[in-house]
Amino acid sequence: MEIFPPSVTKLWDEWEVRVLVLISLFLQIVLILLGDRRKYIPTNRIRVILWLGYLAADWIAAVCIGVLSNNQGDCEDDSSQQTNIIRAFWAPFLLLHLGGPDTITAYSMEDNELWLRHLLGLVVQFGGAFYIFLRAWKGMPLNILAIPMFVAGLIKYGERTWALRSASSSRFREAMLPRPDPGPNYAKIMDEHTLQRDQGFSVSFKPVPEPSTKVNCLDRDAPILQVGYSLFKTFKRLFADLILTFQDREDSQSFFHNTTWEKAFAVIEVELAFMYDVLYTKASVTYCRWGHLLRSVSLSFTVSTFVAFLLINKHGYSTIDLIITFLLLVGAIVLEMYAIMVLLSSDWTMLWLSKHKKTLKDKDEMDRANKRWSNSMAQYNLMSFCLQDKPIRWYLGLLQRFSYVYEMLEKHHYKTLIFQHLSDKSKGIKKERSDTNSRNYKELCAGRGDLVLKKEKYNCHSDLGWSVEEDFDQSILLWHIATDLLYYTDHQNQNRSSVKNPDCRTMSKMVSDYMLYLLVMCPFMLPDGIGQIRFQDSCAEAKQFLDDKKLVGEGRTEACQKLLAVNTEVPPLQLKGDKSKSVLFDACRLAKSLQSLEIAEKEKWEMMCDV
Template structure:
């Protein structure tokens, strides 16, 4: 029994290859156009489209090559079917498509680790394409035109494999290992010591330490420079830091000289300037792991780009001029024109991206002359307009809003118990907020203050600072006895939930103070807004990105807490919004510990958080925190310290994975902390010791 009619099967057999080739070109167009957008976009739709295009691109091109190789059976005798000659001309274009665009080589870090599989694919696909090419050889002009396209396709395919290999963890680490250093010749030193001593001289060994290399202020950003010069100076400084601190992404250690240099730079910068340098650095990191930048912006990459572009343009012009096109079907000639024009347009678009990138701006800033200076200003202005380096947003997740079910599902055909519904429900309650200047100032100021408490690079002091997750703020405010159970006596995910709910309860109970006309109200609102934004962001990490937080049972605690909150809301019909819910929760008596009543089977922390909120309100009167200002300043500092702890505990690979999802504030804080010396990945050393003999 035939499922499809004979006419449909014939039409498919005739158009199968043509459709696959055009789809392959369309997928390449999608990848090169939006491949770089994910650096600064948090859109889930973009991620899905890019994921589908990335996975489909190689499969479609591979299947097309398979169809081409099987179509040779249509030829009869020694003559080659003209239709097969022109379709065989498409084979090198499929190799070119398999090479992928410059803007995306790997969808995730795992793709870099699979470079041996890709290398095998290169060999196999090139052999298949050559097989198709040889079987279609008939000494026609089109056969000769396929040779330069083959060169372009192999270059593109080879580039992608080389970049994937370079970005794999093993080779990335090896590329940063310093040359072996045996140190001073100990045997020769001791021979000289023994011989001088045997001759009767009084020999005294003496050691000295090489002076550390200080920070060079000559390349510091000057306020009176032009905007393009300032951008170039910031970019140069960011790249020099990137070359040093990329060792964090290979689990290598930094020297105390590295940290001293970065500290001396960042301690004299504003939060805006410091985080701009971090943005540049993370942009370079994204390019190294997910694009062809490592090769394209090298001397060899420039030569290869000139070869691929010139070869493609020459083949197009030659194809326009040849007269044997009448031998081929008109539709195949049109598709060939589409492939050639598409290849040229994509090459030119890649060149435009190349010229407007930070890497080009960096190169121009290092080669100063009049012509280069003009080009530098042009590229700098384009880069300012086009180059967004991360989303500059914070994802928000509010537990009370989630429990109120204020955003019901739009699709009534999806059962609420299905996995897809639970997944979509999580995303429905995710919001985005811009990272404000005030929030940057708060975070940078707190980290800067913390870094200054560690002097002389004491290992124990640094480890202690990195391990603090809010208790340092409690100690400073002298309320560790009252609130220490929320930090030291709890797991980290438990602390996040406790402080998140308590922050919400305090926020909505203090709403009336925000509308006061005095200046203190604006300060209060600033600190309370910062606390709420950080609180919602940390809950988002707990719910949506638990892999970025220390191991724990955060998902279980969140579900149990939501279940108890939903039960509380359901029983009280008067609760219609977040403000009412928070005020009703604060009215619940917590004189008896919840664990005494409920036991520990349920991991809900809802009413423990109510205890925390009441304790904060009690401290407000006990410590005379007037107008709530000190309370909210205290809460915001707790959240910054918890954020810093989470950033330091997250593995570098998880930070790198988030770069392809628009970036995370947590990743920026992780790198900023390393620059400020708040990291355990550094070598405690005074410098290189040298010894010499004092002979008397």
């Protein structure tokens, strides 16, 4: 007994390949349009669509090649023969689709590690497409036109595989290792030293000064793109777990100490944009001489094939198949032209122009920043999550961790505060090359707020030091909850005008929510720990408390007041033990300690912002 009637089966057999080919083309359009936009459109909708498109594109193209291969067989009549010929012509277009657009080669950095799998896929899929080509060969014009398209498809697929290989962790690190340097011939020098000393000469050694590697373009008057690219070449070593030299550090510090916050952020945006292109796009292939040559060959072959297709005799082919073939050719050309437009308007091209004395004004370069990142900072708030008045069903549980928002930095002028804070910290370190200086830098990098609490004007390390001496993830949760409690209760109990520096107050809240976002959504960016467990247990305890007090669905101010009203004289660990990793009421203790500090409101929020 058949599930589907014969008419439906026949219709599917006729349209199966057609539908798959059109879906594959549609996915390429989606990927090339959205692949680069995720840098500056930080919405989950874009990410989900791009993720689904990235995974489906390869799968659809591979399945389509398999179906085409399976359908190539003995032809019963001329009509079937014509169908096989024109559909075999679609095979190289599927190789083009497997090569993917220039704007995305990897969805995540882990995808780059699969370059060997893609190399195997290149061999297998090219073999399958070539098999289809051979089975359908009848010496017809369409058979001949498939040859240049095979070359274009092989180029595109090869570019993607090479880009993935270049961005893989092992290859990325190898590419930045300097050439082996044995240094001066020590054995030969010592032999000469011994010989001259035995002959009665007085021989002494002078230390060889290290050559200066200072980069001249790290000048506050240099073009933003050149400075950003120079810093990109310097700091990309950190992505390969390599260290920086003293000269690298001093050059970069000197630049940032003598520039404005606007230019500093613009330079960092350029630097990270270059890094993004290298890790997630075909930049390592397309922005080189070989890349330009391959692009020219691919585009010229595709355009030539399109022109020839318009001129050949198409009698006997299905009208629908001809339309699909036309769409594939036009789609390939349009996608290639769009990729060229992206290439010409990219930072890499602008950098080339600036190096050839066609310099853009800094204002023009900073105006391009909206195409480099979103100018926003992700926010995740524990209290907002726990106060949801609707229970999360099982099928929404997978999405509950994505309940975060983005706060625009430009709108609130927080970039100035961030830059000033980091600049002041950096300027506090002496610039001499010495062991003490090196220890100071290590202490600064390892500091987690204890340096702030020890400052003379605060002098509260004895009261609050315990909160920054815990595990890093625990400190994040403690200060996040405590900041939330003070933010809403202070706003309720005090006149807004009495808070002399509302920027520090709001900035503390924003940074606190951002750190929790990193803990929940990007734990791989933080030191190893049990942050996920602590967050879940803290959420569970907060929800239990809010349910008992009938506060679910109510405002955050009332919830914060109720939490601060709980007696926390006895440390929670003594009463509950350490089975639960919740830090909710430890954070309440921290908030009360902050409230009791005998410092001005302004200084308190400045301290919290610094921590």
